[in-house]
Structures are given as structure tokens and as C-alpha cells.
Amino acid sequence: MVELKDIERYYQNGASKAWVLRNITAHIAEGEFVSIMGPSGSGKSTLLHILGMLDEPTDGEYWFLGEAVHKFNERRRTELYQQYLGFVFQAYHLIDDLTVYENLETPLLYKKVPSSERKSRIADLLDRFNMVAKKDLFPNQLSGGQQQLVGVARALIGNPRLILADEPTGNLQSPQAKEIMEVFQKLNKEDGVTIIQVTHSDVNARYGNRILHLMDGNVEREELVK
């Protein structure tokens, strides 16, 4: 599904280059649940952003479902994005001015999904995440765990084939974190959604089936989870 070839990301700093990512080559197949780990500054968030098409590599090739993302313009990337990707953030990043319902609706509006289908999809997800009673609340009226549940639901609303999660439990206490990770695991196992997450936590990383360890912008080693 995802094919990275010699991905590089650096910042030109006068004459010298500040490397963030270097020679990243990786393959992620459909249906995998991959965790990216590494110390602060190892480049894992940047890698995730590149995978999520929010950022561009300075060099190298990024193939997604056989298409050359690195050659796309912003409009094509947006199309691809709307069709296949969902993003979950550490800080939830819900839109403060919108209710839970409207937050879930936003990606569908961008995809121009017709109104009746929007309603049924949102109702479906609210059901699945037990949030029907909270649909008219604003994000600041929810607990952190609930907000992240909305974040996950919002990532799922467009029926993505790949979910990218940037430390999805980083701001949560462990019982809530466990709940979120179980949701991910279930999605991966039962619905076949491919998931790539960045995490600090070894425990969380082991919910997946493969771990990429990053160090100073390089893939230091790969580990298969038993």
C-alpha cells in the first residue's frame, strides 16, 4: 500500500543542511498496524506527516496505492487524501466552534457527500462509539478521552483505508489510552483498516504487528510484534 524510497527531509541552514529524515525506505502492506517509535527529535512525526501528505519530502519517492504522491500537486493530494486517509492527533485538534456532530460532518462536507448519507454515517459512528447523547456538545464540554474518541470517529467517518495517528494517547491517562488503543486494534482486525501510529509507549506500540524504530532520521531497526 505504502512504498517509501530514499525519503529525505532536511532544512537548508545557510551552507549546512539540518537533516530530519535520511534514506528512509519502507514498505507497508494493506492491513498492517505499524507503530513508529523513537526518541524526541528522531523524525517520527515528520515521517508521519509525510505519510499523511501534510508535509512533503525534500527528496525521494512516495508511492501510495501505486500512485506517485511525490509528483502530485496540492489538489491531487487533497483528492487522494479525502478518499483514503484519516488522521488522529495527540492534541485531538477538534474544531472548537463546532459541535461533536458538526466535527464529524466536516470531512464529509469536504468530500461533498450528500446530506442523507452524511446523516446515516454519522449516526452509525455515534452509535458505535456510544456518543449519541453527546452529539450536540462542543469539544470543551468533553473529557480528553471523549475528545479523542471523537477524533478517532472523525478519522473514520470517510471510510479511510489508512489511519495515521500521531501519539493518539499522548495526552490521555492510561485507562482512556487503553480504550483508544483497543478501538484501533479492533478496527485493524475486524475492518481491515491499515493503521500507522507514532508512539512513545512500548505498551501501545505492541497493539500493532510491526514496529519501526527511528534514530536521528534513520530507520535503526524493525521489529515484528509476536
Added chain:
Amino acid sequence: MIKNYFNLALRHLSKNRTYAAINILGLATGVAACLLIFRLVRYELSFNTFFKNQDRIARVVTNDKSETEGEGFTPGIPVPAMDEMQQTVTQFAQFARIHTTWPTLSIPDPSGSSNAAAGRKFSTDDERETGIFAEPAFFHIFDWQWLAGDPKSSLTEPNSVVMARTMAEKCFGTWQMAVGQTVLMDNAVLLKVSGVVEDSPENSDFQCPLIISYATLKSNADLYGFHPEWGSTSSNDQAFVLLNDAGQWDAAVAALAKVGQEAHYKNSRGKRVHALQPLSDLHYDERYGSPAGTHVTRKNRLWVLSSIGLLVLVMACFNFVNLATAQAASRSREVGVRKSLGGSRGQLVAQFMGETGVIVTLAVAAGAALAAVCAPLLQYVSNVPNEQAFLSEPAAWSFLILTALVVSVGSGFYPALVLSGFEPVKALKNSITSRTVGGVSLRKVLVVGQFVIAQTLIIGTLVTISQVEFLQKMDLGFKPDLVYVIEGINSDSLNQSRFERFKNDLKALPAVKSSSFSSDVPSSGNNWASNFALGSTDDAPFNTFMKIVDADYFETYGLRLIAGKMIQPSDTARDIIVNEFMVKKLGYSNPEEVIGKKYRMGGGPLKPVVGVVADFTANSAREEMKPMAIFSRKEFYSTVGVKIAADNLPATTVEIQRLFESTFPEQVFNGQFLDERIAEFYRDEQRFSALCKGFAALAILISCLGLYGLATLSTVQRTKEIGIRKVLGASIGNVVGLLSKDFLLLVLLAALVAIPLAWYAMNAWLQDFVYRTALSWWLFAGTVGLSLVIAFVTVGVRTWSAARANPVRSLRSE
């Protein structure tokens, strides 16, 4: 989607109330100002556009070009020239002469008594209305709405009159009663009402309640100053034409240019040519004036007003752009999230434009309401009548919708482009601050732009105020205060016989110091001119202007002799006084030199010059000093001036009125103090200066709203810095200074642009006046000082509270 944007916009606004209030308030005032100006301009531009044949109608005018006197323009045509035109210019389908008059009407006593004073009296309202003598063709050229009578035959008979509805109602109760009735005009001419027309619309230059058949004029030539001679050009005698075809314009002008040339204009000094003035210029050309007493509006002034309105609106848009980009940083996270949810740039632009649209719609609605509330004020600063209905006109609506669209795009597009252009990763990391958005320099340029406009308007206002003041206080060469003037007296023989008695009766009143009959007051609209000779048998190379006065004129109006003596009391011209300007213009260095010289006016007899009067302002200060001859001739008196003592003015004027009404029972009393009458000359300037005041105030308000908004944002963004500086020992003054300094520099920068701009514009405006105030430096310095103070107060209010805040709290929250 749209509902979503709309909701979001409303929520966003209610969360950011200051921001919303500043934007809506600023835009609303801008929109209201624009709408009012739109109304004013539209009204002025609508003049005379309702006549069916408007593109084929023209007025014949006279243009003089003389090497010594420059160019002269008048709507007056010598009557014989009209005859020639009618014969030689084949392009005219219709040709109608008119002769203007301001008559007094009385309704003869039904009992049949010939005593007019017993009946009721009416006069035309001098300010706005004019009676005209007109040929039947007048109604073929201009289509009036007829209530009774026939346009073809109503003016064919002598002594017939067509009345406008209101006049007919005044005279006879209802207009249906009018036709066939008789009225007495100027106590001399019996007129039979032959038709009634609807009143002219407000936007007509033909406010003529009385249209009298031209044949009536011919049979009362002396009474109405009808002189069918080539040498007599009076603006009372005008001619309107209807062309066969609008395409024949040039041919008609060419044919007109030949009229009178061979036989009459060839040997006169300079060159005289008749030309055509299209109906569409009638309301806007000051050189020729309006045919029937209404005001003339220079198109220039309309364009200036339109640009001011537009500038005020642009300033409000600047506010919007400034606040939106300065605030963009706080919305960067939202942009990042939306992009990560698959929002394309186009969709984000649409969202932000939608929000702008909501704000603008609210502002336009508020602006329309504000304009509706303020609309009645327009009548005090312009000629626009006060009508309730103007907001319901389709034009007003179209204007509002267009404004809303233009303002939405104009002020929303740039911020939307900036916001939607954020890179999602940076936006999500909150690494976008207002300093990196949209360029600080853009905001600075916009603030400078606003203050350039505001300061230019302030300087413009101060200059117009000081010019109006200057005009009112300037030395006119005579003393207009405490002179009570009654105008519009008919100089028929009956009235002439009463002049002396009236003066004697006045003299008996203790408060009256002196009184004088004359053709007009020293400073008037009168431009009566004639060829003349002085100290030579040949005509002088320029015309003389005339005042016809009795021997008490100088004392009553406070005119000053600089040589010779007063004219002798006389009913006819026995001797003459000229003004200083004429003496100089004739090339004499000493006024004494002309005393005793013989003077001839037109083809008249020789009279001695007995005195020279110090120059005085004979017309408005807009006109140049003119050579003037002053002499007596009873049959031209129509005005009496009474110099009175300062105490108990109301009692004195009542006494004068009582005396006047008993002496001249047929006359309608029309009295006024001379200084008030002179002030009316400058009503236009006063109105313009009042408008400028209003718009300068608006411009300041809007720029201050903008500054306040920017100061708010900058203090919020610098809260932490302020905290740190205070911990390091900065005083409140230091902090306020730090935060205000940048803004004040911008205001100073704006002054550098505004001063030359305003100087140039106002200098050009002042060129309209022969007598004008100096553009003094303190006007400019004062304006800069004033805007600095206003800006400092605006910014200071905001920064003061920030500077006083406890630093511990601001640092903790960071």
C-alpha cells in the same frame, strides 16, 4: 455546506465580539455614508431626465470672447438674434422664447372692486420659483402633465396664463376651479387662466408655477424690461429649441454660429457667438445658470463627493483586512485541522469568504438602517428633498447588494487567501504568529492609507471652514449689518409716486437712521451691464456694470467716497459716480482725474462724473471686481434698504412691515436683513463644509476603530513580553510608550503623504474664489497634532490596561 459556514461565522463572531463590533460598526458607517452620497449624487444626476425629447432639447446661449475681458457666458440672447435664428437655423423643429419674471399676483375682489389690495396676494417664492413668459412652442418642446387646458392653445392668446397645480390651489382653493378665472399680475396686467399643469418634479430646473403667454410680454414691454434690440442682452431672455434629430447637433451649432455675425457682432469689441447647451448640461453648468431659479450643481463636486464616499468605504475595508490578517494566527490551528480533514484550499477560501459575507451582510443591513435614520439630515447639507421612500427604491437596493458583494470580495479575499495558504504542519504546531502572517508591512501600509485619507479630509474640512469664515468676515467695502431690505417692489407709476412718502414715513420712525431705494443691494446677483464711454467719444473697451440708486444709498449701506461728491437727489440720471476699479481700468492713476469728465452709457446723453466710490463687492466673492457706474433712475427701483438702530430690532421690523403694507397694499412683503441675505450667497460653501465635517468625522472614527482593533491584538500577543518587561522594572509609561510608538510613527508617516495631497486639492478648490483665505501652516500642523492625539488616546486606552496588569498573572498563564 452554506448553513455550516453561516453557523460557524455566527459562532465565531459571538466569540470575538470586539472584533465583530469593530468590523460591523466600521463597515456600517462606511456603507451608510456611501448610501447617503449615492442618494445625493443620484438625485442631482436625475435632473431634467424625465422629458420625453430630452436628447433633442437644448438651450441657446451666448459666448463672448474679448481680449480685454476674457470670456463671458450668458444664457441671455438678444431678441432680434432669436428672430434670425428662427429663420436661418433649419435644424430646429421647435423654437421657444421665454422671459423670466418674479411677479406678484392678486385675486380681484369678487365684488368687482378694482382695489387689488382688498383681494388676496401671492408671489412666487424667489428662492425656488420663477414665473416665465413663454411662446406656445414651449409646450411642444417640454412635455408637462396637463390637468386642464390644452398645450396647443393655452399660450396663444395675450393675457393668458397656465398655472401649476399648487399655485392654482393657492389662488382658487382647488385647481378644478382655476380655468377661466382672472388674476391681476403686478397690479397691472389682467390674466385669464387657460390651463393647469401638474407641479414640476423636484428634480426639474423648471420650477415655474406661472407660465404666461409671450404675447402678454410684448404688450407690456416697458413694465417687464422687454427690449428687442441687438445691443440688449439680458439673462431674462432665453430660448429653448427642439432639434429635428439629435444627429443634427453639429449642423445646428454651425448654423447658429453665423447668427448676427455679419451685421451686428462684427464690429463689436471681441467676438460673440451663439451656441447650444444640451438639456443634460442645464443643471451642471455654473457659467449659464439654471433657467428658472433653482440651484446649479457642478459635476465636479458630485465626483468629489462620490470619491469621498468610496474612500470612507475603502477605509472600512482596510480595517477588515487588517483585523482579519492580524487575527489569522489564532485561527491557524483550525486551518491545519481542516486541511488534515481533507479540506482543499478552495473550500477553505469559500469558508472564510462566507464568514466575511455574513459580517458584510450584517454591516450592510446596519448601514442601511443608519442611512435611513440619517437621511432627513441630508436636506440640511444638500438640495436633496426629504422623502421617506428612498430605501424602497430598486436603485437603493441594487446599490446595497452591489456594495455588499464588492465589499465582501474586496475585504474578504486577501485574508481568506492568507488563511487558506497556511501549511498544515506549521499551522498544527501553532508556529504561525501574527508577525508572520500577511506581512506586518501590509497592515502598516493600510493603516497609513487610512490616516492619509482621514488627515486629508480633516485638512479639507478646516480649509472650507476657514474659507466660509473668511467670506463672511471679509471687508465688503460697505456695511451690511443692521440694514433691513425689502425686495421685489414693482416700479409701476403708482408705486413710484409712493416712494418719497414711504421714505418720509420711515424717517419719522425713531429707530430708522436712513433709507434708500435702489435697483438692488450693493452685493447681489445683479449683472446688468452696458457699453459706455468716459472722457471720450468712443466706447471704452469693456462694459460697465450698473447700480441704480437714490442719493441716500451711500449713507444707508455705508459706501465710501474717495473723490468728488455724492450724486444729487433726482428721479433721473443727472450725474454719475464710478468705482475705483473703473478708474484704474481706464488707466487713470488718480481718482480725482475723472471728476467732471463726461460719461455716456449706451446711446444715451452725456452726464458728468461727480464722484468715485471705494471698491465694494458687487456680487458674491466668487466673482471678480467689476467696473461700476452708479446713478439715479426712479423707474428701476425695486428694493428699499433701511438702516436701523441696534436696539429692539423685532419691533422696528414689524413697524417697517406695517408701514410698507399700508403704503404698498398690492405688494407682498418680503423683508430680510442684508447680512443674512449675503450669507445665502455662501450656502453652497457652508453645506459643502458641513458635509466635509461629517465625512472627516467618519474617517477619523473608522481609522480609530481600526487602530483600536490592532492595538488590542498587539497587546494580547505581547502579553508575555509586557509581563517580562515589568518584572525587569519597566514602568507603566514605558510599556504604554513601547506599545504606542509604532502606531504613532505610522500616523506621522501618513501626514507626510496627506499634507501635500491636501494642499494640492484645497489650493485647487480655493481657485474658484476671487477672494480667498490663505492656506496657513497651522491648519496642517493642527491636523497632524490632532490625529496624533486621537491615535494616542485610542491606542493608549487599550495599552494602559495591559500595562497595568499584574505581570505574575500574565506570565503564569503563558
